[in-house]
Amino acid sequence: MIPKDPTQVRQITLARARIPNMRRLDVAREHGAWRVFERVLADHVPPETIVDEVKASGLRGRGGAGFPTGLKWSFVPKDSGKPTYLMCNADEGEPGTFKDRDIMRFDPHLLLEGIAIASWALGVHDAYIYIRGEFVDEARVLQQAIDEAYQAGWLGENIRGSGFDLHITVHRGAGAYICGEETALIESVEGKPGRPRFKPPFPAVEGFYRCPTVVNNVETLATIPVIIERGGAWHAEIGRPNNTGCKIFSVSGCVKRPGNYELPLGVSLRELIEEHAGGVRVGTKPKVVIPGGSSAPWLTEEHYEIPLTFDDLAKAGSMLGSGAVIVLDESVDLVRVAWRLAKFYAHESCGQCTPCREGTGWLARILGRIVEGRGTREDLKVLEDAAAHMAGRTICALADGAAAPVLSLVRLFPELVHQRIVGKAA
Amino acid sequence: MSAPRFSEARLQEIERLARRYPGRRSLLLPVLHMAQEDFGHVGEDVQRMVAEVVGVPLMWVKEVVTFYTMFRERPCGKRLIEFCTNASCMVNGAYELLDYTCKKLGIRPGETTEDGLFTVKEVECLGACAGAPVVQVDHGSYKEHADRAWVDQLIEETRREAEEEQGR
Numbered sequence A: 001m002i003p004k005d006p007t008q009v010r011q012i013t014l015a016r017a018r019i020p021n022m023r024r025l026d027v028a029r030e031h032g033a034w035r036v037f038e039r040v041l042a043d044h045v046p047p048e049t050i051v052d053e054v055k056a057s058g059l060r061g062r063g064g065a066g067f068p069t070g071l072k073w074s075f076v077p078k079d080s081g082k083p084t085y086l087m088c089n090a091d092e093g094e095p096g097t098f099k100d101r102d103i104m105r106f107d108p109h110l111l112l113e114g115i116a117i118a119s120w121a122l123g124v125h126d127a128y129i130y131i132r133g134e135f136v137d138e139a140r141v142l143q144q145a146i147d148e149a150y151q152a153g154w155l156g157e158n159i160r161g162s163g164f165d166l167h168i169t170v171h172r173g174a175g176a177y178i179c180g181e182e183t184a185l186i187e188s189v190e191g192k193p194g195r196p197r198f199k200p201p202f203p204a205v206e207g208f209y210r211c212p213t214v215v216n217n218v219e220t221l222a223t224i225p226v227i228i229e230r231g232g233a234w235h236a237e238i239g240r241p242n243n244t245g246c247k248i249f250s251v252s253g254c255v256k257r258p259g260n261y262e263l264p265l266g267v268s269l270r271e272l273i274e275e276h277a278g279g280v281r282v283g284t285k286p287k288v289v290i291p292g293g294s295s296a297p298w299l300t301e302e303h304y305e306i307p308l309t310f311d312d313l314a315k316a317g318s319m320l321g322s323g324a325v326i327v328l329d330e331s332v333d334l335v336r337v338a339w340r341l342a343k344f345y346a347h348e349s350c351g352q353c354t355p356c357r358e359g360t361g362w363l364a365r366i367l368g369r370i371v372e373g374r375g376t377r378e379d380l381k382v383l384e385d386a387a388a389h390m391a392g393r394t395i396c397a398l399a400d401g402a403a404a405p406v407l408s409l410v411r412l413f414p415e416l417v418h419q420r421i422v423g424k425a426a
Numbered sequence B: 001m002s003a004p005r006f007s008e009a010r011l012q013e014i015e016r017l018a019r020r021y022p023g024r025r026s027l028l029l030p031v032l033h034m035a036q037e038d039f040g041h042v043g044e045d046v047q048r049m050v051a052e053v054v055g056v057p058l059m060w061v062k063e064v065v066t067f068y069t070m071f072r073e074r075p076c077g078k079r080l081i082e083f084c085t086n087a088s089c090m091v092n093g094a095y096e097l098l099d100y101t102c103k104k105l106g107i108r109p110g111e112t113t114e115d116g117l118f119t120v121k122e123v124e125c126l127g128a129c130a131g132a133p134v135v136q137v138d139h140g141s142y143k144e145h146a147d148r149a150w151v152d153q154l155i156e157e158t159r160r161e162a163e164e165e166q167g168r
Helices: A025-030 A035-043 A047-057 A069-074 A099-106 A108-122 A136-151 A182-189 A218-230 A232-236 A269-276 A310-315 A334-348 A354-371 A379-390 A398-412 A414-422 B008-018 B024-039 B044-054 B058-067 B094-105 B148-167
Strands: A084-090 A124-131 A167-172 A213-217 A246-253 A259-264 A288-291 A324-328 B079-084 B118-123 B135-137
Touching (some): A025 A108, A025 A136, A047 A218, A069 A108, A069 A213, A084 A108, A099 A218, A108 A167, A108 A218, A136 A167, A182 A213, A259 A269, A269 A324, A334 A398, A354 A379, A354 A414, A379 A398, B008 B024, B044 B058, B079 B148
Parallel strands (some): A084 A213, B079 B118
16 A cells, blocks of 8 residues: 555555565455546546646656656647557566566556556557567466456446447567667557657657557556546655656666665665665675666766666766666676677667667677777777767667767776777787 | 468457557567467468468568567577576676586577577577576576576476477
8 A cells, every 4th residue: 555645655556566466356456456547437537637637746757768758648639630549668678677577467457557547548549568579478467467357347348338448459579679669669569670760750649550649668657546546746745856756676787685676766876776675796885887777878986875866867977767777796897798788789779770780780899809808909999989979860769878888888997998908918 | 381371260369459450560560479379480481371361561571570589480499598698697697507508508509409409599688687697488487597407407308308209
């Protein structure tokens, strides 16, 4: 049960996750699932009211970009004469991120209720959950929950006699990181390779089959029920101004207790790592922390006290992103980590923009030869040059994500790269 | 060999699903998943069938099959073992475990053993980093905190299964 007093709230989307069998509708109902949607339907709550509450809540997208959810919703034209679609982004693929998986496998009805309320607010009758193909078990759990919801009359035609129709379809991806980018996701559901679209037009105006489409992350949608239950003002009191609510931090790497920790935004990096994740395994402090997933610029010791908010991380030159926190201690070979991430982006580049298609390959190859001891003195400069010329010069942000770890390595730890080059064949 | 065909039940499932999308092209990923499940891989003959069932040009099918890493055009071993080696798994021994497995089987990542029993692959982040190192077998449930003992057991069980199947 989430406390009424917002200052006491520690968890929202994982609040029911530890209750056994929560994925079953009967158990979920005992713990309040579908009650908010039930009230919305019974009272015929005007869609604008819901959008206004979400705006007032200050909720920002939990997928990575941190865009205000209510504002995104308000971009949907009211008079397009076309159907509006909702895509729930469950293509959790940003290295280090594993939060949506826990919402889906432990409390699927929370997500479904969030989708239902959002659909009501947006006038959506067909919603899709785009889940990464590897999440086979999670897709099955979701489908079972959806089937139960249909049987109980929470989904389908004329739900509870309200006249409102809603279908939710699970759509599995097939192993392409880029499909987490919202326009690539739409392309993928249209049955195409996931190549991001040029924007504008933004999906809210022209998305799925050129119809208005809202794409929201799992954690974002799972936050909607409590916002509508308690009100936007209530949610806005949790966390920090402009960075409201709770956030799941997925902590992994070199910590003693890796896992998902949902906490109010503004918790310090130190508290997250030491009090929740058990601290680093070797030494006393992390050598590097990659906040926000692998695409986020690295943080070092000087940022250990930073409050984890969208704005504080942006100010520090990094980003909160998906809330993934990869912790690297003294035992880690940072050059090798940068190489591994470069290899990831080279594999995942969709190939349509030259700076990204070619640049990611160059970064991976150069770092690869440095790791193998075949680097040259020019490599350090070429790396920085190539990375700097990729970021911001492509349709989507994958190139920026690819550049971030490389630039972090060469700018924060040039001596490590240098040693690898000079030390070769010595 | 005759051309592959979906079962009646599958075709009905596909037509039910078709009602959920504004256009039939959206069926491509779901139908390819079904095809791979039914036929083991999606070679050109299966791709032709998928193109016909979905009602799109073969080229559109090919484009999707080659873009998404989970679809395979050739058969893989009886056990497909996929090791995540991305950052969080890497710092938790993923490469050491991958090397151990490959040495034990006498293959390199991406290869299949001569007896056709095992394919070992290195894959990107599987999204379960608290359980590093993470391994996925046959596109099924994840094995979290995978270790050598688990690899040994998997290999042994697979070999025993194959022997039993042969003996039958």
